[in-house]
Amino acid sequence: MVQSVTLRRPDDFHLHLRDDAMLRTVLPYSVRQFGRAVVMPNLKPPVTTVAAARAYRERILQALPSGSTFEPLMTCYLCDGTDPAEISAGFEGHVFTAAKLYPAGATTHSEYGVTAIDKIAKVLDVMQKLGMPLLIHGESTDPGIDVFDKEAVFLDRTLKPLLEMFPALKVVLEHITTEQAANFVDADTSGRLAATITPQHLLFNRNAMFTGGLRPHYYCLPVLKREQDRTALRRVATSGSRSFFLGTDSAPHERGTKEAACGCAGIFSAPTALEAYLSVFDEEHALERFEAFASESGRLFYDLPPNEGTVTLTRERNDAPRSVALGDGKSIETFMGDGELSWRLVDHSST
Numbered sequence: 001m002v003q004s005v006t007l008r009r010p011d012d013f014h015l016h017l018r019d020d021a022m023l024r025t026v027l028p029y030s031v032r033q034f035g036r037a038v039v040m041p042n043l044k045p046p047v048t049t050v051a052a053a054r055a056y057r058e059r060i061l062q063a064l065p066s067g068s069t070f071e072p073l074m075t076c077y078l079c080d081g082t083d084p085a086e087i088s089a090g091f092e093g094h095v096f097t098a099a100k101l102y103p104a105g106a107t108t109h110s111e112y113g114v115t116a117i118d119k120i121a122k123v124l125d126v127m128q129k130l131g132m133p134l135l136i137h138g139e140s141t142d143p144g145i146d147v148f149d150k151e152a153v154f155l156d157r158t159l160k161p162l163l164e165m166f167p168a169l170k171v172v173l174e175h176i177t178t179e180q181a182a183n184f185v186d187a188d189t190s191g192r193l194a195a196t197i198t199p200q201h202l203l204f205n206r207n208a209m210f211t212g213g214l215r216p217h218y219y220c221l222p223v224l225k226r227e228q229d230r231t232a233l234r235r236v237a238t239s240g241s242r243s244f245f246l247g248t249d250s251a252p253h254e255r256g257t258k259e260a261a262c263g264c265a266g267i268f269s270a271p272t273a274l275e276a277y278l279s280v281f282d283e284e285h286a287l288e289r290f291e292a293f294a295s296e297s298g299r300l301f302y303d304l305p306p307n308e309g310t311v312t313l314t315r316e317r318n319d320a321p322r323s324v325a326l327g328d329g330k331s332i333e334t335f336m337g338d339g340e341l342s343w344r345l346v347d348h349s350s351t
């Protein structure tokens with residue numbers, strides 16, 4: 001049995017870092033694992049301008065542990081009124097790496113999102129010309145659609161027409177959760193469509209939210225799906241295909257806001273993400289394809305150079321804490337903390 005895996009330092013292509021004390025608390029966990037991260041712009045208020053993204057990037061850099069070379073890759077939150085000139089200035093000025101499309105009302109802090117694709121047609125046209133990736137939260141916001149069907153309906157009603165309307169636009173369908181999305185992205189041979197996959201959607205199906213009671217720490221959006229969906233995601237993630245890559249969607253929320261009558265969506269996986277992904281590749285007998293998923297396919301899609309250095313994981317009990325303290329008695333529950341995983345990232349300080 002393989003006891004140790006070393007790979008080029010990976011990147012996280014979908015990460016929520018938040019701001020202020022929360023940012024300072026969660027950032028070191030991602031820095032430990034990843035060389036770069038695509039940082040989501042759904043702050044309150046959202047990051048919609050070059051100036052706001054520059055300032056947010058500065059706050060992230062200030063919060064980095066000393067000596068860290070971690071690089072935050074900033075995104076722009078698209079609104080109905082987004083100015084195409086702002087997008088091109090941000091991309092050409094190396095502030096924006098990508099822009100994020102939240103259908104209005106689809107998820108946490110998406111109320112300023114896009115109400116219809118034609119509202120951002122000029123922006124998408126500019127992005128297509130620039131080669132700037134569009135990152136999509138792919139769920140229908142039609143209140144009549146069953147929550148478990150929102151992604152599949154989005155594919156048919158919104159994504160397919162969008163891809164036809166903008167035939168050269170680079171698109172990442174974020175955090176895919178269904179067999180339909182896995183097959184749709186897999187069938188595209190153009191190279192301009194890709195998808196990120198989270199650890200929770202590879203490891204759990206929707207039963208996890210209801211085992212013995214209601215379990216808010218397994219609630220995220222898009223919500224966990226059926227077993228056949230999880231199986232399809234595992235198949236494409238471990239296939240070696242360049243179209244699927246790592247994006248944790250680590251989305252920290254203070255415990256009290258999740259363990260509530262109307263609990264927030266989001267799973268905090270930053271302390272254990274890489275180990276959780278690796279356990280999937282281990283179970284699927286695909287350890288030799290882990291580096292493609294974690295360190296190569298994403299950066300190739302984004303036209304980024306390979307990271308310097310490596311990370312090593314060993315087969316031993318994972319000692320990440322069950323929760324991370326935020327001060328004032330508050331905390332964030334960790335995804336699969338407290339020994340639930342049997343792979344552990346070896347700290348560079350101890351190598």
Ligand code: NCD
Pocket residue numbers: 016042107108137219220221222249251252265266267
């Ligand atoms: C994210 C968050 O909390 O910001 N929540 C989540 O469940 N994934 C928003 C998002 O990515 O949809």
Ligand code: ZN
Pocket residue numbers: 014016040249251
């Ligand atoms: Zn997210």
